Amino acid sequence: MAKFIYTMFAVGVIGLYSISTFMGWELTSSGKNSYFGRMPFFSGGYRGGK
Amino acid sequence: MSFLQANCPSCAAPIEFKSGSSIVIVCPFCRSAVARTDRALEDLGKVAEIMQSESPLRVGLHGMWNNQRFELTGRAQLRHQLGGFWDEWYATFGNGWVGWLAEAQGKFYLTFYQPLSEGAQLPSFTDLQLGQSLPQIPNPSGTPLMVAEKGVATSVAAEGEIPYKLVPNEQSEYADLAGKNHAFGTIDYGMNPPFVFVGQELTLTDLGWADLKPAERQAPRVSAAGMGCPNCGGPINLQVPDKSERVTCPNCDSMLDCSTGKLSWMKSLAPSPDAHKFDLQIGMEGTFNEKKMRIIGAVVRSVTVDGIKYFWHEYLLYNPAVGFRWLVHSDNHWNFVEPLNVADVTGGGNTAQYDGKTYKLFQDANAVVEYVKGEFYWRVEQGETVRAIDYVCPPYVISNEMTGNEMNWSKGTYTRIPDIEKAFGVADLPQPWNVAPNQPFEGSFWYTWGLLFLVALIGIWIVMIPLKMESSALPPTQIMLPPLPAEKGSNPVFTQPFELKPRSNVEITMTAPVSNSWASFDVDFVNEANDEVEQVPLDIEFYSGVEDGESWSEGSTTQSTSFSSIQGGKYRLKIDGQWQNWQQPLPVTVSVKQNTSSWNFCCAFIFLIIGPIFGIVRKWLFESSRWSQSMFTSSGDVNTGSDSGDSCSSCSSCSS
Structure with missing residues (x-):
């Protein structure tokens, strides 16, 4: 059971990394003054404006 | 010499030398060994009755080998110095060849006289060492034969025609040799200079006897019916009456000798010093490698390491078609053990090689028989000691056991408890508390598949580089x-x-x-x-x-x-x-x-490396535990840091 769970977890990590790299998602912080913990977002979508 | 009809000099019964190479014939009426010389027939004395066994062979049987027909024209029965018998059948070929077909413990060895090249010298019997290579003896394997055993044989019985002057009860020194590809040889030191016979191990099918079955004879050596212990009168039921040399009485714990055809009391067995009783019983049957094997004997053995005595149990298994095998029970780990051809194992010292694998030295100690139960094909004794050297390559262990006269190699295969329980139909066998010398590690998934996932991650990262350039x-x-x-x-x-x-x-x-x-x-x-x-x-x-x-x-x-x-x-x-x-x-x-560049890859890498690190740490701990039980380190050095003494308080298989 543990092996199955780990396999699913590893496949999930690889899948998430692949899609985030392809889609340009930034899943974690980068730089000293950055959006740590910000959720990824898809292109498009209104975020606010003036 | 030629075909000769004559009368037995002892009883005057008609006798006939059918084979031109026959020197001696056993008179079928009075059992005198009659030798023919140039002048007259000579009575060499009476030979004992042949001890019948389950052997499918008989005098007069025709066979085929190497496209040549042959007939078994004679049989000599010899006794091993440690007890036990074997037969040597005299095979006369139609093309004039004469060979010897030795039969021992269900195995067959066909050998022919091998002259040595001019100037080649053999060591004397005294100088011959176990394991010694003899390159001066040509043989079909192409590699030198190795000394597997040396001993003294006694000619005890014969029938039919024999091509040498067989003297009843004469003793002669011999050495058995083993080579690769089932090559086999014997040096007969009864002759001067010694005679060398070389050939190979064969099966009945190789000899054109694929349909032969073991003879269904009443084994007269020891009848299974109506035998009582000579000490207490309790019933004794022998499982393998034609092969057993020693048996213990289950009622009075006496050691009995059954090599002479009747049970004779030898001594009372000292009680087993091991508190742990046998988990399997004599008479139980289990299936191994698709063969049903019966437990006919059980032994408690021990080694002493650093002053601490470690016990284990060995069960002797028997199947008429397969012969004898062992089931070793040590620290609640189980191994199924089979004999190996001595010449198929090379190396020694810190490593040994067998069947393409390298085995590491694990233990080198003197193994002592502490207690026995059941029946045995050799003259087992309490206190019997052999030098036992174990080499491991999980899940296998190969063991070399040596006495002064004999060297044997055997291979043990780690067998899980559920498989033992299934084989014998038992349940709740006790669980082990440590790592066995040849126990396979079962957690390789974490670092094999774990590293595979990491490689996949790195591969995707590499593929993405040209697609996602800054x-x-x-x-x-x-x-x-x-x-x-x-x-x-x-x-x-x-x-x-x-x-x-x-x-x-x-x-x-x-x-x-x-x-x-x-x-x-x-x-x-x-x-x-x-x-x-x-x-x-x-x-x-x-x-x-x-x-x-x-x-x-x-x-x-x-x-x-x-x-x-x-x-x-x-x-x-x-x-x-x-x-x-x-x-x-x-x-x-x-x-x-x-x-x-982002942290995506680093985070994914950190997540995925957890599995391999976990697996590698587990493997390291497992191997450390394995080698902590050994006298040596995994590199072959003497283990000065062994914690085998610490385990004494936590296990029941040792005494100090």
Whole structure:
């Protein structure tokens, strides 16, 4: 059971990394003054404006 | 010599030398060994009755080998110095060849006289060493034969025609040799100079006897019916009456000899020093390698290491077609043990090689028989000692057991408890508490598949490199921010438009010449097509000074931040901010890049390396536990750090 769970977890990590790299998602912080913990977002979508 | 009809000099019965090479014939009436010489027939004395066994062979049987027909024209039965018998059948071929077909413990060896090349010398019987190679003896394997056993044989019985002067009860020294590819040899030191016979181990099928079955004879050596212990009168039921030499009485714990055809009391057995009783019983049957095997004997053995005695149990298994095998039970681990051809094992010292695998030295100690139960094919004794050397290559162990006259190799295969329980139909066998010498590690999944996942991650990263190369969307651009109308006022400035690609992360970097002050910016990415806005705050602060002669600094004049991809298209930056010296203009440098390196890969790597690290640590702990039980380290050095003494308090299989 543990092996199955780990396999699913590893496949999930690889899948998430692949899609985030392809889609340009930034899943974690980068730089000293950055959006740590910000959720990824898809292109498009209104975020606010003036 | 030629065909000869004559009368037995002892009883005058008609006898007939059918084979021209026969020297001696056993009179079928009075059992005298009659030798023919150039002048007359000579009575060499009476030979004993042949002890019948389950052998499918008989005098007069015809066979085929190497496309040559042969007949078994005679049989000599010899007794091993440790007890036990074997037969040597005299095979006469139609083309004039004469050979010997030895039969021992269900195995068959066909050998022929092998002359040595001129000048070749053999060591004397005394000088011959176990394991010694004899390259001067040619043999079909192409590699030198090795001494597997040396001993003294006694001619006890015969029938039919024999090609040498067989003297009843005459003893002769011999050495058995083993070679690769089932090559076999014998040196007969009864002759001067010694005679060498070379051939190979064969099966009944090889000899044209595929359909032969074991003879269904009443084994007269010891009848299974109506035998009682000569000490207590309790019933004794022999499982293998034609092969057993010793048997113990289950009622009075006596050692009985059954080699002479009747049970005779030898002595009372000393009680077993091992508190742990046998988990399996005599008479139980289990299936191994698709063969049903019966437990006919059980032994308690021990080795003493650093003053501590370690016990284990061995069960003797028997199947008429397969012969004898062993089941070793040590520290509640189980191994199924089979004999090996001595010549198939090479090396020695720290490693040994067998069947393409390298085995590491694990144990080298004297193994002592502490207690026996059941029946045995050799003259087993309490206190019997052999030097036992174990080499491991999980899940296998090969063991070399040597006495002064004999060397045997055997191979043990680790067998899991559920398999033992299933084979014998038992349950709840006790579980082990440590790692067996040849126990296989079953956690390799974590570092094999774990590393595979890491390799997949790295592969995807490599593939993505050309697709996601860093690019500059807005090169470093200097912008002068005008003074603010008030401390908290606003005076935004727009950059030139620039292009952002879709599906690529964005990193913005700003530099402001703050010194012991701060600046806080709100940067808007404004989509020129639809006026959608992505807001990015950036704070810059830099402080420095000298304290106690040492300079210090805090913060930086440059800050950057990155965020996930946004819709592709033309964008302008709207830069608005406050700074400490708000009445002064502030020159800032801003740049925007895409596909910059991110923490995605590092985080994924960290997550995926957990599995392999876990697996490797488990493997290391497992192997450390395995080798802590050994007298040697995994590299073959003497193990000075063995904690085998520490395990004494936690197991029941040792005494100190």
